[in-house]
Amino acid sequence: MKVSAIQMDVAFNDPDKNRDRISKLIEEAVESSKPGTIVLPEMWNVSFFPDNMSATADEEGHDTQSFLSKLARKYQINIVGGSVAVKKDGGYYNTSYSFDREGTLVHAYDKVHLFSPADEHTVFESGNKLGIFELDGVTIGVATCYDLRFVEWIRMMALKEVEILFVPAAWPHPRSEVWQALLKARAIENQFFVVGVNSVGKTDQLSFCGHSTIYDPLGQVLAGSGEDELILTADLDLSQLRTVRDDIGVFRDRRPDLYK
Numbered sequence: 001m002k003v004s005a006i007q008m009d010v011a012f013n014d015p016d017k018n019r020d021r022i023s024k025l026i027e028e029a030v031e032s033s034k035p036g037t038i039v040l041p042e043m044w045n046v047s048f049f050p051d052n053m054s055a056t057a058d059e060e061g062h063d064t065q066s067f068l069s070k071l072a073r074k075y076q077i078n079i080v081g082g083s084v085a086v087k088k089d090g091g092y093y094n095t096s097y098s099f100d101r102e103g104t105l106v107h108a109y110d111k112v113h114l115f116s117p118a119d120e121h122t123v124f125e126s127g128n129k130l131g132i133f134e135l136d137g138v139t140i141g142v143a144t145c146y147d148l149r150f151v152e153w154i155r156m157m158a159l160k161e162v163e164i165l166f167v168p169a170a171w172p173h174p175r176s177e178v179w180q181a182l183l184k185a186r187a188i189e190n191q192f193f194v195v196g197v198n199s200v201g202k203t204d205q206l207s208f209c210g211h212s213t214i215y216d217p218l219g220q221v222l223a224g225s226g227e228d229e230l231i232l233t234a235d236l237d238l239s240q241l242r243t244v245r246d247d248i249g250v251f252r253d254r255r256p257d258l259y260k
């Protein structure tokens with residue numbers, strides 16, 4: 001599966017501007033790299049996160065779904081749609097929508113671990129389900145930003161046969177090294193591919209650290225970035241996942257009977 005990750009400078013509280021930018025970046029990614037799957041960062045409609053959610057959160061996710069579905073169909077690509085601020089069920093959610101090449105919504109994932117240091121839990125409701133689905137016959141997992149820190153959560157995805165973990169993020173300085181270390185660790189310990197796609201740029205409160213990176217199941221970098229807006233692409237050879245697991249049989253050798 002050829003994957004392009006869009007590391008983007010998300011405009012604060014301006015969904016229209018962000019949709020325009022994403023249209024251009026997806027067109028550019030398709031023309032330059034011809035990926036099968038494109039992934040976007042966390043909260044790309046409004047950034048992380050404005051205090052007047054009622055003005056800009058996407059009502060039931062309708063605008064986002066119609067926008068991403070059209071792009072997926074137009075370019076015949078899968079889109080793992082990062083995440084957006086959504087108003088639904090009487091609350092706000094940090095929701096990730098994913099689409100197949102026909103533009104069909106295949107999965108919606110509500111961020112489970114809300115980032116309490118930024119009071120995300122006081123504004124948003126949390127989800128309660130794993131983000132797992134299939135694209136082109138490949139088992140995909142999605143975990144949003146802070147979810148990455150929760151090793152048990154990510155391990156559950158590996159145990160459910162996830163082959164590629166996508167991590168859309170709005171991860172700020174001064175924790176760039178933490179972001180990179182956790183992405184790499186999750187790839188090595190779970191022996192799957194990890195695609196971390198972060199934001200860049202600033203809000204009044206935060207400066208996002210970029211360094212979106214695609215890791216193979218050994219934790220080797222297939223594509224990396226700095227702190228500029230850019231598209232990074234890698235071709236993931238999924239047979240590597242089997243080879244790595246045959247060589248070092250972590251899933252054969254683990255002792256869940258003792259992990260209580």
Ligand SMILES: NC(=O)CCC(=O)C(=O)O
Pocket residue numbers: 042048115144145146147149169170171172175178
């Ligand atoms: N958007 C987030 O969830 C931020 C997470 C973060 O900065 C951290 O875990 O550190």
